[in-house]
Amino acid sequence: DQQVKQNSPSLSVQEGRISILNCDYTNSMFDYFLWYKKYPAEGPTFLISISSIKDKNEDGRFTVFLNKSAKHLSLHIVPSQPGDSAVYFCAASPSSNTGKLIFGQGTTLQVKP
Amino acid sequence: EAGVTQSPTHLIKTRGQQATLRCSPISGHTSVYWYQQALGLGLQFLLWYDEGEERNRGNFPPRFSGRQFPNYSSELNVNALELEDSALYLCASSSLGRKQFFGPGTRLTVL
Numbered sequence: 001d002q003q004v005k006q007n008s009p010s011l012s013v014q015e016g017r018i019s020i021l022n023c024d025y026t027n028s029m030f031d032y033f034l035w036y037k038k039y040p041a042e043g044p045t046f047l048i049s050i051s052s053i054k055d056k057n058e059d060g061r062f063t064v065f066l067n068k069s070a071k072h073l074s075l076h077i078v079p080s081q082p083g084d085s086a087v088y089f090c091a092a093s094p095s096s097n098t099g100k101l102i103f104g105q106g107t108t109l110q111v112k113p
Numbered sequence: 114e115a116g117v118t119q120s121p122t123h124l125i126k127t128r129g130q131q132a133t134l135r136c137s138p139i140s141g142h143t144s145v146y147w148y149q150q151a152l153g154l155g156l157q158f159l160l161w162y163d164e165g166e167e168r169n170r171g172n173f174p175p176r177f178s179g180r181q182f183p184n185y186s187s188e189l190n191v192n193a194l195e196l197e198d199s200a201l202y203l204c205a206s207s208s209l210g211r212k213q214f215f216g217p218g219t220r221l222t223v224l
Contacts, residue, residue, distance in 0.1 A: 032211050043117070043203050043215035044156070089156070093211045099146060099161030099169045101213060106155065 138206030
């Protein structure tokens with residue numbers, strides 16, 4: 001049973017345009033969400049996070065939106081740059097703080113020059 | 114500020130052997146987490162150590178074990194290696210919050 005799902009394995013956008021990566025979750029006990037970026041042969045790099053008490057968090061070119069009723073979050077990257085090409089993972093943490101992050105399968109973003 | 118470091122980068126073992134992977138957290142971080150990323154799969158939570166104690170473990174057999182040292186560094190041990198243990202093993206650390214910062218990983222290959 002996959003509790004965090006990223007239904008799009010890949011996404012391709014033009015440089016300068018917006019990239020929107022989506023993530024759905026099933027467990028209503030999740031109250032903290034994170035996005036990570038991963039390049040090949042490297043560990044995941046933390047990008048941005050959001051608590052369930054908010055519906056939006058912004059950091060530079062990155063904005064995360066949370067829709068609790070739909071159990072859906074999205075990551076917007078504006079403007080997209082070729083260096084953003086990587087695998088993006090969303091992760092969720094339950095309110096009981098088990099130390100465990102539950103990851104989606106990842107979406108490969110390609111930003112074309 | 115130095116990030117999370119892991120050693121070795123690559124490790125090749127044969128079935129039945131034991132593997133030991135090491136992790137040094139970011140300075141000031143007291144929690145260390147271990148994850149497994151097998152080929153084609155997502156990151157799966159293995160273990161959480163905080164202040165030298167095991168706080169939680171994921172759905173892995175007991176031959177996956179570890180410890181955390183007084184300087185907060187950590188070791189992951191995998192006994193009786195099986196072919197399906199071949200994976201990227203990632204270590205992460207955190208301070209008081211739930212934001213985890215990852216190291217570059219150790220690629221374990223079991224032949």
